Amino acid sequence: MTLRVLVPTAQFAQAIRGPEIEAIVWHINDSPEDALAADVLVTERPREFENRARVGSIPGLRHVHLLSIGSDWILGHMPAAVTLSNSRGAVEDATAEHGMALILAALRELPTAAVQQRRHDWAPLWTSSLHGSVVLVLGYGGVGKELFSRLEPFRPAALIPVASGARVLDDGRQIHGTVELPELLPQADVVVVTLPHNDSTAHLVDANFLARMKDGALLVNIGRGPVVDTDALLAELSSGRLRAALDVTDPEPLPADHPLWDAPGCLITPHMAGNTAEFVRLATEITVEQLGRISRGEAPLHLVE
Template structure:
């Protein structure tokens, strides 16, 4: 790392439009206390002439969305680079094999970004059990009081079965937030053993068992070749009538055409924040189906939630400046099975 107490030289590398929302005044002041940095210089092109001098002297890059790839050519212009502190989730878009070969230390604010996604997911699960979307539409249509429990048998969340696919940061946080409720929790993750699943408050289950048993299935697996269309036509057919699919992970985890068929038939419900493709074509039936709540990739950090990621990154920068290892280090071997 670095000599404790020294302010490392840092450069901001991201889309310049991101910086004002990400670094509020308190975060910007903290950044300048922790590092020698020019907050007016925000690099989105490592070949830009104005960036050459600062990059050549940089020890740390503070990155976010819009950071260019850190390939061998980029790293050649940064001979002193020792660390990348990412103020967002996945680093796959800019951290390349060249970084690992150089021995650059990498940190991510994925844990901070997991919080709003988990909160959105929990709200979606509880609303699904209460049939909020259906009842709100029904009520708006006829504007009279009804016996909602008679119209929607099984209404409510008591002893509902929730299946969590993927014990990722977000999946684990969802399980933690759901633990106080009277729900039966299942979890499926090929890298999670039975003892670890029980420690999370859930019963481990095979994927097909989980799909068959759950009232709500929520997806938190990474986007990998082996997870593409994890929920395909055959597996979607295993879901019980009236079940809800919640996807705040990646659109490619679900076969969109197969899901559309199930939803158009009225057999399933869905809360979808990510799609494949993204954005959807304007004529997609997902925009108009009454049993679908579709949002435009808003579950992650947005608006007032962005400074949380900035401060998480600054926590890591402070650790680096103190000569301590990162609390949320990213390792090359873990990237093959993470977002």
């Protein structure tokens, strides 16, 4: 039996096409027509909120495979009995790498240097650094672990991993629980959020959380926008007490007239942490493997409950 698969690009269609797979190019955000009947949808997260519901109107759908780790956007739109998988293993490195870029760019004042370059203004800057800083990583899943390993060679004064529950790893590393945040936050020069969005993490980074961060500290978010209370963050940025580097925001996409764009000390990238050629290569490999398993009647990898 031929497996009918909706894919977002012709590149994916070429990669997965085979004797038992019919690839149909259909992009959940950009294709104006309704989706044709299909067994599997391979999709990225739609940019426009209203397009998320299109998942529920695909005739014959049996499985959705996400070109990402995060699945919060789709859970409320999944038809009954349709299974869901993600691209775990393809995006963690790219996201951690982008997190490092945001941290270093913000600490070393690269946005300010870029403005000076456009003005032809040779004015050397004195900056903070990752070397000698205390860095708290909030979230110790796939992305958090990859970020942690990249931070270590920069010789921070301390690295503090925090997860939902405290535990000690086999190598003796202490993972702190979120209940310890009130005591840990005042120590950190940099706080990096790598958490997914769910009921337990929504607005975890709220006014009380931010108030406990030390003056001049940097908040980096490479997890999900709704983990951070945007209004509370805006208040701290507007006062000049904290800085931020954000790849994700709430709302998202960030409206052109939103005050976060112009908030002092805030560096913003448009949810692009996973957007690399290497991610596409790895995600394509995972997708091909997934479709092969489904066509053979085997359980898909990386199922999301």
